[in-house]
Amino acid sequence: MRYKTVIVDDHPIVISGIAGLLSDLENIEIVQKFESGISLLDYIEDHKIDLILMDIFLPIINGVDLCKTIKQKHPKIVIIGMSSQSERSLVMQFIQNGGNGYILKNASFDEFKNCIYKAIDGEIVFSEEVKTIISQPLSEDLERIPGLSRRERDIALLLSQGKSTQEIADDLFLSFLTVQTHRRNILQKYKMKNVAELITFLLKNNMLN
Amino acid sequence: MRYKTVIVDDHPIVISGIAGLLSDLENIEIVQKFESGISLLDYIEDHKIDLILMDIFLPIINGVDLCKTIKQKHPKIVIIGMSSQSERSLVMQFIQNGGNGYILKNASFDEFKNCIYKAIDGEIVFSEEVKTIISQPLSEDLERIPGLSRRERDIALLLSQGKSTQEIADDLFLSFLTVQTHRRNILQKYKMKNVAELITFLLKNNMLN
DNA sequence: TTTTTTTTACCTGATTACAGGTAAAAGAGC
DNA sequence: GCTCTTTTACCTGTAATCAGGTAAAAAAAA
Missing domain, CATH: 3.40.50.2300 (Response regulator)
Structure with missing residues (x-):
């Protein structure tokens, strides 16, 4: 055959x-x-x-x-x-x-x-x-990285577009304080100092989009 | 032949x-x-x-x-x-x-x-x-984008690593105020609101490294 | 059903970033 | 020589971020 x-x-x-x-x-x-x-x-x-x-x-x-x-x-x-x-x-x-x-x-x-x-x-x-x-x-690349939750990804995406906490809160119909908590959780999850380092990390690991 | x-x-x-x-x-x-x-x-x-x-x-x-x-x-x-x-x-x-x-x-x-x-x-x-x-x-992609100067690229790179203005100043042996000026110039050059948007832009256009 | 994760929300204080204007010295290009 | 760009530096004030702790619904997983 x-x-x-x-x-x-x-x-x-x-x-x-x-x-x-x-x-x-x-x-x-x-x-x-x-x-x-x-x-x-x-x-x-x-x-x-x-x-x-x-x-x-x-x-x-x-x-x-x-x-x-x-x-x-x-x-x-x-x-x-x-x-x-x-x-x-x-x-x-x-x-x-x-x-x-x-x-x-x-x-x-x-x-x-x-x-x-x-x-x-x-x-x-x-x-x-x-x-x-x-x-x-x-063992290192994929299992070590916890991954963003849906909401966290939404917020990270808006952060990468230069939006402030207040703007994100308005966009997603959330409280300013809620967005602030999410921000902190994301930073702590990956042990990042600020959004600049976070976005570098997320983009290089294709974790946005 | x-x-x-x-x-x-x-x-x-x-x-x-x-x-x-x-x-x-x-x-x-x-x-x-x-x-x-x-x-x-x-x-x-x-x-x-x-x-x-x-x-x-x-x-x-x-x-x-x-x-x-x-x-x-x-x-x-x-x-x-x-x-x-x-x-x-x-x-x-x-x-x-x-x-x-x-x-x-x-x-x-x-x-x-x-x-x-x-x-x-x-x-x-x-x-x-x-x-x-x-x-x-x-007409649009390359000529529209002015490009970073040497010093600006140094600072942008350190920003992407999560460093603060003071840390960058210490790293490059510059005044805090000088770094602050560079930061502002970079943001204005590309009309970006903050470092988050800036770094997204720079990484997506391969302007770091 | 119980447990865990996610999403939501609030308070406070310290630190940092951002926007505005100004300006002099150094170097590159004409 | 002159001009333009780059690099350096300062001052002020407002706005935003970051770090700390806390906690209750809602949803997902066990």
Whole structure:
């Protein structure tokens, strides 16, 4: 049996690179290439597909949402995500939305081939560098940081827009004193001296938006 | 004459994609492929090269510095930069350091071919999307933003670390009042209400570090 | 249901930031 | 030389933040 495979990437060069790589694999058949997720969604309704290799950073619709949409209707299709750089949270998000694996584009040809074969066999696969990314920071980066509550995030966002305590209170229909308490709690939670340090911290850790 | 060409990219897939593309061009001969700039610098001393296609985001040494180094010793080599996303300032920097062109990786095969041919003929070339990037934002993004002076950047950096006016004054051996003046000037320059808004602005525009 | 977290709210005092105006010395550019 | 920008510095007053303690609804989790 030959696995009907499609490639989704907004870089023509990358598509041709992957296509060249996959042409070595006998039981993989490339049936189509796409530069956006929209065109893939059209195609998928009328054609049988077994395997999808997709870039995560795509125009219009991103890889995570694309994966989720496809998996809802076609759970049997094996989907492998790719990107140049990667963050732990992004990889986890992709897997939680049904992805069968994640490969960094700096992976070697052998890594690519191994991952694809294992994914077809039903395994969840990661390229080497992805493995180190998702295993290491678990103890320090994500578990150490408590995370903002909904209200705290609202207030932090308004703080980053330069609003004063009074303005935030007016915006959220709260008492001045309530907002003041939230401010203090946020600062204490991360042991920050003032909003300046807090916002630097929040922005660098992508905790706003 | 066949142009001796090397490709530098830390993604094996991209290398093979470009190699596949260039194999169609009769007067281009790919003599070597590299995953980092260091190995290229070694190679270049002992071998004749006419054309280099290089990724800008490389490990250890970045594309801009690599281009500068090569051009100092070998000004006749034609160097074309590539990247996935691009900022205006980065493209300009690359050209100012001797680059002969810049192509976004989402360019079509035809764009790639055209750019390479024109670059060989001595032109400075850009792919379509790069052209729009470097022409459009001139009036709003870059010229509108005055930029921080050295001292202002020092102070802004310490502010982002949560330091108070007095602490900054102590750190930089300045009067409290001097730092206060700088703070006000920075806020006025960008019409920001307070440090919170300022730091959001500076970080989002990569104006710190 | 009980427990924990979140959200709401108040009081006080010390510290700091912000807005206004002013100005001289040093350096860069023409 | 002159001009513009930058860096340095001072004074005053108002407004806002920060740190301390306290506490009761409301919501979420156990």
